[in-house]
Structure formats: C-alpha cells, structure tokens
Amino acid sequence: MASAPQPNLPLFYNDLMPLNSRDHAKFRNRMVDSAKWLADQHAIPLTADEFVQAQRDFPIVFSAGDNPVPLALMGLNEGVNTFVDAEGKITDPVYLPAYVRRYPFMLARLNPQSEELSLCFDPTAESIGEYSEGEALFDGDKPSEATNAILDFCQRFEEAGFRTRNFVEALVQNELLMEGEVAITRGDDTDRPYVYRGFQMVDQEKLQALPDATIVEWHKNGYLAVIAAHLFSLDRMRLIFGRQVEQGTAPKPEDATVPATN
Numbered sequence: 001m002a003s004a005p006q007p008n009l010p011l012f013y014n015d016l017m018p019l020n021s022r023d024h025a026k027f028r029n030r031m032v033d034s035a036k037w038l039a040d041q042h043a044i045p046l047t048a049d050e051f052v053q054a055q056r057d058f059p060i061v062f063s064a065g066d067n068p069v070p071l072a073l074m075g076l077n078e079g080v081n082t083f084v085d086a087e088g089k090i091t092d093p094v095y096l097p098a099y100v101r102r103y104p105f106m107l108a109r110l111n112p113q114s115e116e117l118s119l120c121f122d123p124t125a126e127s128i129g130e131y132s133e134g135e136a137l138f139d140g141d142k143p144s145e146a147t148n149a150i151l152d153f154c155q156r157f158e159e160a161g162f163r164t165r166n167f168v169e170a171l172v173q174n175e176l177l178m179e180g181e182v183a184i185t186r187g188d189d190t191d192r193p194y195v196y197r198g199f200q201m202v203d204q205e206k207l208q209a210l211p212d213a214t215i216v217e218w219h220k221n222g223y224l225a226v227i228a229a230h231l232f233s234l235d236r237m238r239l240i241f242g243r244q245v246e247q248g249t250a251p252k253p254e255d256a257t258v259p260a261t262n
Helices: 048-054 098-102 145-173 204-208 212-221 223-233 236-247
Strands: 043-045 060-063 070-073 105-108 118-121 177-179 182-186 189-196 199-202
Touching (some): 060 223, 098 145, 105 145, 182 236, 199 223, 212 223
Antiparallel strands (some): 043 070, 060 070, 060 199, 105 118, 177 199, 182 189
16 A cells, blocks of 8 residues: 655656756746645655644655655555546645655755765756746845745755654664554445555554663654654555545445555
C-alpha cells in the first residue's frame, strides 16, 4: 500500500536544474490552479514536524522496508488521491504536506564530494519559466525576495527532514515499528473485508514497555507527541476508504483483499 520514493529522482520531480541568474534571469514563479503531478499520488512523504497538523486529515504510516519513511495517505490504493481531481485541482480544504508545497524547488548537492546544497528546480514544472506574470526570481544578478523566501522554506524543510530521520532511527533502534494491517468492511458485506497491508506502524505494546528513562527523554524531545499523532491518525483509514467509495475508486468487491505494495 505504501512505498518509499524512488532513489533516482524524488517523487514528483522529472528533472533537476540548479537555479542561477545567468540562465534564469527572466524566470518567474507563478501560481497555478492545479497540480496534475499530485492527482495520482496516494502517499506523500511527511516530516515529523507535521504529524500533529496532518493527522487531522490523513492516516500517517511508515513505508515498508529497512529504511522507513513517514507518509501521509491521501488515498489507500495506488494511483488514488481522494483530495485531488483528475485535473489536479484540490477538491476539499486540506493540509498540504510541506513536500507538496516545496515543489518544484528543492535543495540538492551538485557535487557528491561537497556538503554544500544548491537551490534547484524541476524545469518541466508549469509554474516556473519566462512568464509575464508571477514573482521574479532574480533582481539583476541577485536573488529576489521571492527566491530568498523559497530558499528559506527549502532550508527549513531540510532541517525538518534531519529531525525526522533521527525520529525514525529512534523507532527502528527500539524495534517499535511493526507490519501494519487494517481490515475495512463495506456496508453490510462484513464477510469480505478489504484488507490493507504493505505499511508499518508503531507497536503500542512495545511502546508501553520502553524504559522509563527513554519515555522521559522522548517526552522532552517531543517524540511521544509525534507518535500519538501517528496512532490517532490511523482511525482516518476508514474515512479515506469512505471517500474512495463515494468517488467510485474503492476496490471491486471481488478484490476484497488488497495485496501489499512494496
């Protein structure tokens, strides 16, 4: 059901190009009313900083495998996003993960031997280019205020990503992640539940058995609040499934057991 982004290019990105005043002096970043690249994405990477906000709208799970990634589920099946229509327009007021709001920009390391990150963008995105409208990305040969704001957002996203990796590493080291499974019945068809697997979740029994010192430490650093948001969010699985039923994107009755997606 939930898989981590591909290692070659991050989710959503078709290409990456460093932003510079020489080649992009006339580029503008404009608002667009649709995000077609989001329409068929059901699992969006999420930082730990966002769990409390995101849990109001989405189930939050961890991807399967040895390097789990927190994911906000906008749908329960591959290719299904219950909050975005086929044209890429958001259909309901909903929290948009920072990963979505960052696109088409991101910080990337151009030289594998260097620790320096450069502001890059996806040149295939419709929001950036030599347009007559939108915010200019450069003021002469210097970054504009808009570009500085984008850079600041991307830097804060990287910092949140670092905190998220530390959080997930702590879960893994304490063996708190377990294979998840949710069975959902549709209407009166209680004999044939739809079973969703292929994700990980926090094992509450192991959480309760943590040493007191770890509990105190995690209370102080905010990990317990993040875990609580994750556990509370799992109830929204059924609400997302209900949206799929209403939208006609739920699995067919004969496919009652949905296989895991790795």
